[in-house]
Amino acid sequence: MTTTTAPPLLTARDLHVTFPGRRGADPARAVDGVELDIGAGEIVALVGESGCGKTTLARALLGLVRPTSGRVTFAGTPMEYSSRALRAYRKRVQLVLQDPSGSLNPRHTVYEAVAEGLRIHGYAGDERAAVTEALSRAGLRPPERFLLRHPHELSGGQRQRVVIAGALVLEPELLVADEPVASLDASVRGEILALLLRLRTELGLSALVVTHDLGLAWNIADRVAVMYLGRIVETGAVEQVLSAPRHPYTRALLSVLPDSPGEPEVLAGEPPDPSRIPPGCRFHARCPVLASGEAERAGVAGACRTEDPGVPGGGREAEVACHWARARAGA
Amino acid sequence: MSTGTGTGPLPIRETVAPATTTPRRTRTTRTTPYLHYVAGKLAGALVSLLAVLITGFFLFRLIPGDPVRTMTGGRPVSAEQLAAYRREFGLDLPLWQQFTDYCGKALTGDLGTSYQFRTPVLDKITEALPNTLLLTGTAFVLYTALGLTLGTRSAWRHGRLGDRLHTGLALTLYSVPSFWLGLLLVIVFSVGAGPVPGLFPTGGMEDAGTEGFAHVVDVAHHLVLPVLTLVAVEYGQTLLVTRSALLDEMGSDYLTTARAKGLRDDAVRRRHAVPNALLPTVTLIFVNLGRTVAGVILVETVFSWPGLGGLFYQALSVPDLPLVQGLFLFFASAVIVMNTLADLVYPLLDPRVGR
């Protein structure tokens, strides 16, 4: 996809989401200063390990959790949290969840599941026509065959298509997909991803795809944002970030993929805890570059431990929040 | 706050997952979460007790009529005497003051004086309490043991003949009114019916004038039928709850793991399945004490057992308001206390809760 210079469709500026700690624990800063732009017709992949705040960010973008601070702007207007404004907003932005089986009410037929959005928004036109069209667009053809089925009568891939159809029927401008294929079978996965790509070409839909699977980003995304502990630490075009990662964390993520060449850099320790974010660079405690002394050699070890490397802008330029990477680039 | 179960009617279908949030991974320190948990539960219990106290007061103020007149039971009483009674029972004070007095007294264990016995209510309660404890305690131990054993067996071999028989019997006995069963037992085993001789005493707890070992045997002899009645109507509940709790666990992967380790079948059941199935059951058992309390009222009435249930029945038919109110408070608080105990014990059984 060629980059355009039109203003982004959705922007998140300095977004924070903090969950109060339970029973005396510290509050969890699940999203901790995120800057992100999604342009019209762009597919952005948000990757990161488990618990880094991807889902929370996605929910915040939809207004399902209220950010503690920061702002989300959609098509130039800042998001409001009154229920009326939210409803209008949610007509234009749709969410697709990881687990299609769970996303469908087992008591609703496919028809009802798809028509739900229309009913909520008081759709005036021909409901049935809209539903069948959305279904066929999502690849369930002929749609009549599916209308009366219940979710349990569908395969996983079909269910995810129903969910996508339910989102499409409202003709949204942006689709936020939270791990849309993670629970699907390997063989079905490609089909759904192909569908997303097709929708982009056919309808000009933008998408934010949340995933922990870098291969998925490679498959469909234009741009990738790597998230670590509530913050985006590296962002840039897919080819660039995945072929020449600059942040040690991105490197490590790529290196542990089975097919990747070279020795895997397995990060020690458990996934980090958003209620205890380390000072300085939030990655420094697990950073292999710091551990191997390379950062020391680059003269940034001190900064790594004490200085926050900042937040990369959410725009199209490749950026990285790493003292060492910047030092190298500068060198 | 009690864990998510009901005193219910039929707990078979209770969702036994502790409804209170169970943080799975709070690892800040070892002890404070438990203390937090305990504090929460105790606070909850206190609130409940307070609610009981308030209800106890106002519920019985709803009764139409003048308590003093009830107290004198229609005997000719001079106005002076009535006034004296009113003063004695604090009924001449404004309602709010009666309420504060009542609360203050209740907190110090003074539940007022029974109209009919002219004895402090607390004395009547402490007098009857050991007898009730003996009856319910014995029944409780027996029906819990029976319910647990048969329940686990039924679930483990569910669908088999034994399971069907046990569940069937449990359901049937569960549907039988306890007082009716008690009466039938009296007819058959006390009065003697047909070839069955009257084996057991018809009522009461003891015969006058036995001492020592003979007295123990005597009481045990009197205990048989009431306990049998209580056990018969109550064990089904435990059985069914245990059974469904265990059935829920039956498909669990950790059981397959245990089998894969080469454990024998009954070791898998005893060591792995039962402890997990027990957790929901334990809460339920405690919560169901409320039901047992109710059952005791009927059984004690049918078997002339000199316990709290019988006392309650007597107090009701007068009605002896301070006694009814006191017993109400007592029953409710006892159940609340038991539930709180269960809540406090629960984390000791289930490491996932309250840590």
Next chain:
Amino acid sequence: MTTEATPPAAAPGPGPRALARQRRRRAAAHFWRQYRTHRAGLVGLAVLALFALVALTAPLTVGSDVASVTDAPGRPLQGPSGAFPLGADRYGRNLLGLLVWGSRVSLLVGLLAAVLSVAIGALVGITAGHFRGPWATLLMRVTDWFLVMPTLVLAIALATVMSRSLGTVVLAIGVTSWPTTARLVRAQTLAVESRPYIERAKALGGGHWHVMTRHVLPNVMPLVLAQATLMVSLSILSEATLAFLGLGDPSVVSWGGLLQDAREAGAVSSGDWWYLVPPGLAIAVVALAFTLCGRAVESVLNPRLGVTR
């Protein structure tokens, strides 16, 4: 491309209303097919049908005259005979007729109390499960409190402070027995609320009302239904208990009332079993039948209960 070509579906198919009807019919048929496999449930249903028939036709078969004491045809406490298959009560009334007549009150009170209790429980449960914050906490506190109260003690207390009537009995049972339902419904509501489709409904723009009526309620309904069935048996038992304790309405004939009459008349020790056994048996059988039906309904709706790997 996903699905192979099939004979094209009958052109512009039925409208959404018709679809919904069709679906409901199918669901009912499916339910019945499943239910049929539960033998105990079928037995329970048959028994209930029988009792319902007996109760409904009672005005035709026995008529309200059976309850009349002045026209009582038999001798007091007359044993079973041809004319009096179950003997006579202490007024010389035909016990079989009374049993039939009493089924009306027992079933009615049972049903009403169960409906009341389940309605309160469902309302409280759904609200407490859906809304968070102080309101839900308060509701649950109240529920918890009612839950730990010895139900019968509370019901007795209520029946004592109110006047003797069927309404009182219904109220006393209904008002004291709802918390179990509330608990269950709340747990179910919480479970439903944590399902992703609720998140999806919210993301589609659905509000509280939408979520509660379109998603929570339909998912809770089966549970409520099963619970109601089980509750009936409990209510019938409670009614009998209250009547037995003398807290019922003495001027209507109910099974519990008959038992109390029997006991007051001293039927237990004088060996007049026909006065004592049939009403108790009727209570037990109906309660059992409702329980069996309830369990069958429950296991149809929640198959996990019965089957495991």
Next chain:
Amino acid sequence: MTLLDVRDLRVTYPGGAAAVRGVDLSLEAGHKLGVAGESGSGKSTLALALLRLLPAGTRVTGEVLLDGEDVLTMRWGRVRAVRWAGASIVFQGAMHSLNPVHRVGDQIAEPILLHRKESGAAARRRTGELLEHVGLPAARAAAYPHELSGGQRQRVMIAMALACDPRLIVADEPTTALDVMIQAQVLRLIERLVAEQDLGLIMISHDLSVLADTCDRLAVMYAGRVVEEGPARTVHEHARHPYGQALSAAFPRIGDPASRYAPRGLPGDPPDPAALPGGCAFHPRCPVALAGCAEDDPALREAAPGHRAACVHVTPPVPPLPGPAAPAAGETRSGT
């Protein structure tokens, strides 16, 4: 002698679902066999059948020779002795495979006490060693499962599997529920342990690339049957069965321009084991199915030395393959 030899294993569940339909496998000691396949293809069923852990009422036929001894015909007492001591299993979800109410140390020690008849103290010592072996401090023995993270729990499972020094370990999707990073940790750990202790390993996964990276040989299952079998790399990179091809294409190699903006998948739905299509079970989804595929169910055929596939397109003299990404248009597809 081969450590494990499975011959014509068939498993039918009580409901009539034929979950495994004639599987032959063999594994030498010290080797690692990967079993791949989509959900429901019968991988876990196969694993359970090896130790006769299937629920009562399941019909199992064939032979499972463990060190020459047929597990399926053993007395129960012997089966219990073989379990864990001869072969152990690391189950799919560690969260659920550990008993939540017992400390993990006790759970590890349980098979030791049972099979080795060791004293409590010795078992405790061994438990500590095992935990340290898998990279956990011995003190964690006192923890309850819920106090551990997913990766730690999976390591406990592995430590438990090693407890009685079995000759064979079956790892059923040991990493599916885990994060990429933890998955890598666990895979390294398994590789290391297998290499150190000369164990036989059967690893089950749906991720062909993971298996190819870890195992020596790969078997691809479809609808209860092995449809392709051969050296891991070869199967991953040059699969001969159309299903194997689809599976390996599902996980793109980063940097491979061919897969950029070109996700590949397999149309159609996974089959229902209770109502399998006739002929080759794969034919309804097969992009290269022939008319005869609906009737004949091909057996495994030699595609190359040590590499077999069950597809009519496979002929022993290696023919040029139809390009995996370019199935000829729909004309070969059979209608249903």
Next chain:
Amino acid sequence: ATPLNPSPQQAEAEEGKKVLTVAVAQSVDSLSPFLATRLSSTSINRLMYEYLTDYDPGDNHAVPGLATEWKPSADKLTWTYTIRSGAKWSDGKSITAKDAAWTFNKMMTDEAAATANGSFVANFRKVTAPSDTELVVELKKPQATMTALDVPIVPEHVWSKVKDLSKFNNDKTFPVVGNGPYVLTGYKPDSYVRMEANKTFWRGAPKFDELVFKYYKDGDAAVAALRKGEVSFVSGLTPAQADSLAHQPDIKVNDAPGRRFYALAVNPGARAKDGTRMGDGDPSLRDPRLREALFRAVDRKTLIDKVFQGHAVDGEGYLPPRFSAYFWKPSAEQERGYDPAAAARLLDEAGYKKNGEGRRTGKDGKPLDYRLLCHATDPNDKAVGQYLKEWWGKLGIGVTLDCLDNVSDPWLAGTYDLAFDGWSVNPDPDFVLSIHTCDALPATPKRTGATDNFICDKKYDALYARQLAEYDPARRADLVKQMQSRLYDLGYMNVMAYPNAVEAYRTDQIAHIQTMPAKAGNIYGQDGYWSWWSAKPAASDGSSDDSDSTGVVIGVIAGAVVLAGIAAFLTYRRRTTAEDRE
């Protein structure tokens, strides 16, 4: 006897003790004679403490008790009692007039002591004991009931130590010092009361060595216990129980005319002494013709046959026939016999016409509909209520049965139309007569009076005053009969029946027992201790004990077998499960 044998009879029989066990249904409210009001407790008090005078079991005339002689002064205001000399308390101390004087004075000065029997001393001016054998009571007004002072005399040397009589229940330290035929030796609330024979009782020691009142909440349990010989005596039998026991060997059913009357009371428009109206009784009931019509529709014979099943006597006058001296019945023209047709006619004449629905309407045009207050715990009330409802329903008058646990509130407040009423009558009828005087009305609506159902009639009051001052028994009896006649004519109290006292005892345990009145009298709750004092043990007392002990043995064996069976079953199951599955 085996060590397993807990039977008290047997245990005592070993030592040669004869035990009489009596089933009681009412729990004891208090054992203090100053507080006890229930029949169960006053009967026990009667056995513990002697009164000044007793009633003859034959014809109820006063006979010496603690007092051997008594005489009024000429002005009728001073009574002098000679106290028996030489009699001793059970602890050996002598009984003197001082004890009696202390008892009465305590009741006159201590409000708590007046709780139970205060009415007896209400008219006393002063009580003194000039010597050990002389008790002098000075009255405010003449009082004919001075030989019917049912006041237990307690030992001063024990009771003067009690601090607060309102809290002292006399049930903590045993044996309790007394002077009656039995001495209280043990009490377990709601279980039993145990008494031993007082060997030094002046009238002679009882024949049984021990008397146990055993508590049975449930009447059926008590009857079953009698059947098995667990108890020797049961009272308060229902007709069904009596009938079934009648055929039992070794059991004698004693069906004696009771001392109760069972009546239908009408609210005459309740009012206080100051004239203020109370309650909300239906004004139409003040019409005597309506009341008569109501009562003429009551078929007392059916009630006796069906409800009491013959165990009652048809009600006529106010006092039961048992008290022959005072018994009165209406003359033929006075009598309101059963005649529904006449009743309907009366109503028609009085202008209570039937409306379209067949219901009688009152003067205000509204249908007549009355509330009938009944005791929820009394089966007879409920049963009779059913009949009344149907009978009056046929007349066109509606009735709602208001069955309450606590009837005293509406009763005392006058918020009822009709009500069931009934009193146990003492040998001296003064009390049941006094409750219908104007004087018994409450002073103001806020107060509680002694009145029964607010009847206030000048003519009746005059007769009452005359009889109270009349010390000649025959003339007094005549006045009492006139009062009953007046009461009958007023038509506010309609006695329907005199329920019998239906009791049963084991003839193999009790050879003989005194009834009161001697022929056709009752046993439990007599006006005196005659029954328990006179009861003679049967010679062959013990056959039941054997069966009892075999019962225990069989019970124990049965229990053991069941337990063993369960254990065997469980172990068997365990073994099979272990093998046949994985």
